[in-house]
Amino acid sequence: VGHTAQVMLRLQDIYYDFNESENAHSIHSLTGNRHEAEKSLKARARVVEKLDNLKVLVKGDPLQESNAAKLDSAIRFRFMMIQSQLEIQDQENFMVRSPAVNKVRNKIMDMMRIENMLMQERQEILRESSDKSTFAVVLALAMAILLILLASVIAMREYSAKADVEQQLLVNQGELKNKIQLLDETNKNLEQFAYMASHDLQEPLRKITTFSERINSKFSLELPAETQLYLDRISKAASRMRTLIDNLLRYSRITKSQLEKRMISLEMIINEIKDNCEVLIQNRGVVFSHNTALPEVIGDPTQLTLLFQNLISNAIKFTEPDVRPVLQISCATVTGGEVKELRPDARWEEYYVVALKDNGIGFDEEYLDKIFMTFYRLHGRSEFEGTGIGLSICKKIAENHGGFITAKSEKGKGSVFFVYLPKEPAAKLNNTLLHEHQQAG
Numbered sequence: 001v002g003h004t005a006q007v008m009l010r011l012q013d014i015y016y017d018f019n020e021s022e023n024a025h026s027i028h029s030l031t032g033n034r035h036e037a038e039k040s041l042k043a044r045a046r047v048v049e050k051l052d053n054l055k056v057l058v059k060g061d062p063l064q065e066s067n068a069a070k071l072d073s074a075i076r077f078r079f080m081m082i083q084s085q086l087e088i089q090d091q092e093n094f095m096v097r098s099p100a101v102n103k104v105r106n107k108i109m110d111m112m113r114i115e116n117m118l119m120q121e122r123q124e125i126l127r128e129s130s131d132k133s134t135f136a137v138v139l140a141l142a143m144a145i146l147l148i149l150l151a152s153v154i155a156m157r158e159y160s161a162k163a164d165v166e167q168q169l170l171v172n173q174g175e176l177k178n179k180i181q182l183l184d185e186t187n188k189n190l191e192q193f194a195y196m197a198s199h200d201l202q203e204p205l206r207k208i209t210t211f212s213e214r215i216n217s218k219f220s221l222e223l224p225a226e227t228q229l230y231l232d233r234i235s236k237a238a239s240r241m242r243t244l245i246d247n248l249l250r251y252s253r254i255t256k257s258q259l260e261k262r263m264i265s266l267e268m269i270i271n272e273i274k275d276n277c278e279v280l281i282q283n284r285g286v287v288f289s290h291n292t293a294l295p296e297v298i299g300d301p302t303q304l305t306l307l308f309q310n311l312i313s314n315a316i317k318f319t320e321p322d323v324r325p326v327l328q329i330s331c332a333t334v335t336g337g338e339v340k341e342l343r344p345d346a347r348w349e350e351y352y353v354v355a356l357k358d359n360g361i362g363f364d365e366e367y368l369d370k371i372f373m374t375f376y377r378l379h380g381r382s383e384f385e386g387t388g389i390g391l392s393i394c395k396k397i398a399e400n401h402g403g404f405i406t407a408k409s410e411k412g413k414g415s416v417f418f419v420y421l422p423k424e425p426a427a428k429l430n431n432t433l434l435h436e437h438q439q440a441g
Helices: 002-031 034-057 062-088 099-128 132-161 165-219 225-253 266-276 278-284 301-317 336-340 390-400 426-440
Strands: 262-265 287-290 296-299 326-335 350-357 404-409 415-422
Touching: 002 034, 002 062, 002 099, 002 165, 034 062, 062 099, 099 132, 132 165, 165 225, 262 266, 262 301, 266 278, 266 301, 278 301, 296 301, 296 415, 301 326, 301 350, 301 390, 301 415, 326 336, 336 350, 390 404, 390 415
Parallel strands: 287 326
Antiparallel strands: 262 296, 326 350, 350 415, 404 415
């Protein structure tokens, strides 16, 4: 939705600057005022610059790519006509309104209508995929999107109904930027809400645990076996609830704004995880295999440790009890072009891809997208413990670092999880982080 709004803003910018160029050119042709000629030239330069940016924004949408190419051709043809008139001092044709002008404006209107339809479709997708537990927040987002659509519809009507379209476009730009900011603020409020709600749940949970333990301790000899069974179930349910809340708190804390990136060795992170999970590794007799040395990357040590610890713990947990877990860890470098086949929005020139292969129970790849969803479980609690948050945390951490995570698997034959992280020089990445920090500020 934010991307669609950016495309609409860019189209409005082009429309405004194109009209400014035409108006200044008309005044220059009537008065010979050189200031108006310079004003027209600067406006044309802005149109070309923003048109190049628009082509980047619509990349990946064949229809809009085609429309952007046609718009580019029409605009450049019109500017070539203006330059030709200026060079030969064609006074008779200075004030003749070229069909190219209307062609440019009509093409912009066509693209705006397409983006408006995209906005409606994406709002519908957002509504269908929303979680019922966050209905109030989703409703606020939907209303914000509706306001953006309403502003766009109003703007489209103003284009054909009013002569002062330039001023109206400026007003709509401000409204759209405000709505995007509102969406960002709503997302931040959602994270704060999850954090506060989880904290508020801790106190009554502690009381349930404490009182059930007291009853069991004080009256264990007097209570019937059935009552003791119920108390035991209460304790286990409270324990699961506590784990769920802790994981929810951890998930809500993992935000991009909290990253403290620095150069960190993935080899060191893996060794630290082995120390942290030493008891589990020894009890299960886990075998680690390194095919290649793991590199240094720029990232947040705490989040990256949590990412790989979750993956290693899952590899051990989802191996049959009578099978010795074997975990192979390797790393390779791939180009941004190769990554774009998986993720069209990939923006780095090179990526490290860290592969973690296990000999566990595996899963059917038709569930690949679902396993990274929050609270989604392929297996019941009676088979394997867990809350269904671990992989969603891994996904969020990878995205925080400009990468992503995916997997390949076959049921009964183990899984391979691939973590893609940007491979960039420290100076270049630090400049990017500084730019993101300034934008956030």
